[in-house]
Amino acid sequence: MSFILFALLSTPFTQHIIQKELLAYKCNKVIPAVIEKQVLIALSHYPELKGTQIRFTFTRKLKGSIMAARPVPGSLFKKRKNRIYDILINPVFKLEHSFETIRQIPDSVMVGWIGHELGHIMDYEGKSTWRIMGFGLSYWLSKKYIRKAERIADAFAVNRGMGRYLLATKSFILDHTELPQAYKDKIASLYLSPDDIVELVAELEKENEHKKEEILQEEEEVVREADMELRSGG
Numbered sequence: 001m002s003f004i005l006f007a008l009l010s011t012p013f014t015q016h017i018i019q020k021e022l023l024a025y026k027c028n029k030v031i032p033a034v035i036e037k038q039v040l041i042a043l044s045h046y047p048e049l050k051g052t053q054i055r056f057t058f059t060r061k062l063k064g065s066i067m068a069a070r071p072v073p074g075s076l077f078k079k080r081k082n083r084i085y086d087i088l089i090n091p092v093f094k095l096e097h098s099f100e101t102i103r104q105i106p107d108s109v110m111v112g113w114i115g116h117e118l119g120h121i122m123d124y125e126g127k128s129t130w131r132i133m134g135f136g137l138s139y140w141l142s143k144k145y146i147r148k149a150e151r152i153a154d155a156f157a158v159n160r161g162m163g164r165y166l167l168a169t170k171s172f173i174l175d176h177t178e179l180p181q182a183y184k185d186k187i188a189s190l191y192l193s194p195d196d197i198v199e200l201v202a203e204l205e206k207e208n209e210h211k212k213e214e215i216l217q218e219e220e221e222v223v224r225e226a227d228m229e230l231r232s233g234g
């Protein structure tokens with residue numbers, strides 16, 4: 001009996017325990033407590049963003065999307081390392097007949113979603129201020145640009161080993177019977193499809209396999225050469 005009581009009392013705490021290694025990714029980040037664990041897991045796939053200033057903020061102002069990543073305009077005129085990025089998150093999303101809150105979203109779906117937004121930040125990090133401004137304009141003006149940017153963000157996440165999470169996010173959106181069809185159509189036309197992701201993951205695995213083989217071959221060659229040198233010398 002006392003064991004059950006202990007288990008009941010201790011669950012809320014264990015749920016909030018975040019692995020120590022993950023806490024290292026909190027540097028220069030502002031993260032709402034409800035999604036802290038999921039955000040840190042996503043961040044752990046992007047070690048180069050460890051010191052980057054990113055604010056994860058809940059807002060009800062996003063129109064037509066659930067999350068968005070953007071640089072803080074004023075920070076663009078500072079040195080590149082002083083840039084600040086916002087990842088805006090709508091904590092409530094409208095369903096056909098009801099609402100769903102961020103708390104109801106499964107962990108893997110949230111991790112994949114944040115992983116995609118961090119992909120946008122990686123894309124921004126590689127761009128100069130002028131290119132970001134031009135990019136912003138093109139994003140508003142052209143559907144082709146939006147498609148390209150969304151695919152880059154997805155590809156970043158897949159390349160960082162987040163394929164499984166991303167697939168969870170896609171199927172959550174595309175198979176969600178209660179999400180507005182217009183939103184699902186938008187996601188389907190602009191983002192990588194689940195099949196695209198599976199293909200990318202397979203390509204990545206093949207590439208890694210190939211690299212491993214190359215390294216093995218190189219090692220063998222070095223050993224062989226050393227052998228020959230030893231033999232000819234002795």
Ligand SMILES: [Zn+2]
Nearest residue numbers: 116120150153
């Ligand atoms: Zn996006």
